[in-house]
Amino acid sequence: MRYLLKGGLILGETPADILIEDGRITKIGDVRADGAEVIDVGGRFVLPALADPHVHAREPGFEHKETLETVSWAAVAGGYAHVGVMPNTSPPIDSPEMVRALKARSENLPVGIHVVGAITKGREGRELTEMGLMREAGAFAFSDDGSWVSDPSVMLNALIYASHMGVPLITHAEVPELARGFANYDAVGIKYGMRFRSPLAEELAIYRDARMASLVGAHLHVAHISTPDGLEVALSFRERGARITTEITPHHLLFSTDRIPFYDPTFRVNPPIRSEADRRAMVDAFRKGLIDFVATDHAPHAYYEKEAPLTDASPGVEGLETAFSALYTHLVLTGEMSLRDLLVRMSARPADFLGVAVSLSEGSEANLFVFDQDAEWKVREEDLRSASKNNPFLGKVLRGRVLMTFAKGSLAYRR
Ligand SMILES: [Zn+2]
Structure with missing residues (x-):
């Protein structure tokens, strides 16, 4: 054609x-x-296509929420050509056979599907997966996203393997014992007696993982970073030479607890939507290039899973179709950042993380x-x-x- x-x-x-x-x-x-x-x-x-390394395609096991095919349609409707899919499926993507099966299923789909393998078998945090064989089967990174790998010895071993293979380990940085609730620890949440996911949960998790990654020379990538304190920890290790990268979601850049109704289950996400002061600080860091790229954390759920009391609603929002328009509207048109800078953070850098090239040039x-x-x-x-x-x-x-x-x-x- x-x-x-x-x-x-x-x-x-x-x-x-x-x-x-x-x-x-x-x-x-x-x-x-x-x-x-x-x-x-x-x-x-006319813009270079977008890339998103953090998407939940829900296949296998949760096809009522999304499939590799439907996530592809959502992606292209939002300007995306490449997505990375997370392994918290049922069963989880925790074997080379699973990686190969997903790659085969994706071959004829309209977008490039890149597979994140699980760090531990069953995502249970105890026994490492066959990371080397999964890498050979095509996994580009490893993560137990949705859960933090609590056991430090398991995480340290995973980082050592990742460092040998030269692949990133993606951490869902929330210490679970400090993140049992569903709201940010702030005045609004306290007033309504909510259970919390403290910003400290993120900061401490990043500290442990970054410290171990710097010891063994691994590339640690922090998923959906949401707090200025967590970012400061990540940046302090980076300044000392560690390979630490971060991503932020459109919803953490654009919503804060004093801009959304506290009871609205739509906005129940992990990590939670933070305060307006935190949001402003994160936008500022994003603008300055201190956060590497945007990832949607596209997390589709059926109506009945979201339209529930806040305490019962599944965490996550879908967002591939709206991510670029939303950030263009609220960051570029408001003068916070240039279109070029937004494209670097939504196309060039995440594409590089996925190991693909996206460019508007002759021959591409x-x-x-x-x-x-x-x-x-x-x-x-x-x-x-x-x-x-x-x-x-x-x-x-x-x-x-x-x-x-x-x-x-x-x-x-x-x-
Ligand atoms: Zn996550």
Whole structure:
């Protein structure tokens, strides 16, 4: 197939056409059609496709929430071409056979699916998985996401193996004994007598893992970082030469406890939504490049799992379809950061973490999306391609909308 994207703004700045032939970008500039299908994108942004290493595709075991196929549709609707899927499935992704099965299932899907293997068998925190064989089968990283690996000797061994293999270990940094509740430890939570997930749970977990990673020279990646104190610990180890990277979610960047109704189960997430002061500090760190990239922690749940009293609601929000528009609306249009900087944190850096290259250059595979930067839209359930609808931006108005996405060289989504 040959496509000519006519009249777009490359990276939101430079007017140019893009010719795509057999899945590759073959020419950028002033291009004539010559038999290609012409797609008029007049004046709209043409941007490198996004990548997200932290997604819950729920397969196998929870297909009523999401599958590899439905998560792919959600991803391309949001401008994504690559996602990393977490191993807290049922059974968990804790063997080389499971990794191979998921890779095989993903081959013909519209986005690149990259598999995170479990650190411990059954994600039970006791016995290490066959990490070497899982790595050979295609796992790009290891994590018991959803749970912290509490036993320090197990985690230390995992870090030693990860260091030998040169793969990142992703920590869900919450000491469980300090994170038994469902709300941030702040004035709002205290007032309503909620059970807490203290910011200290994150800070202490990061300290232990970063300290051990620095000892053995492993790459530790902190999932969904949410507290300034936790970030400070991660950065202090980085300054001393340790390989520590971090990611933050759109919901931790954009919501705080004094902006959301405390009883709304939609916003029950782990780690919890933090205070406005914490949120401001995290936005500031994100803007300065002290947090490496954005990950959605896309966590789909069925209605009946979310529409429950706060204490019973499943933790997590879905968000691949809205992540870019939400951050464009609330960080770029408000002048907090440039479009280029946002793209570095949502495309180049997470793609690098996944071990793939995404670039708008001649000769590259076509992984890009067209973004109507002026569109204003109210997020409705029918806009979500995920099998679940637990999106925190439902009913909210966002600026800028994904019009089409090329992923793995193919036109994978078009509104
Ligand atoms: Zn997690």
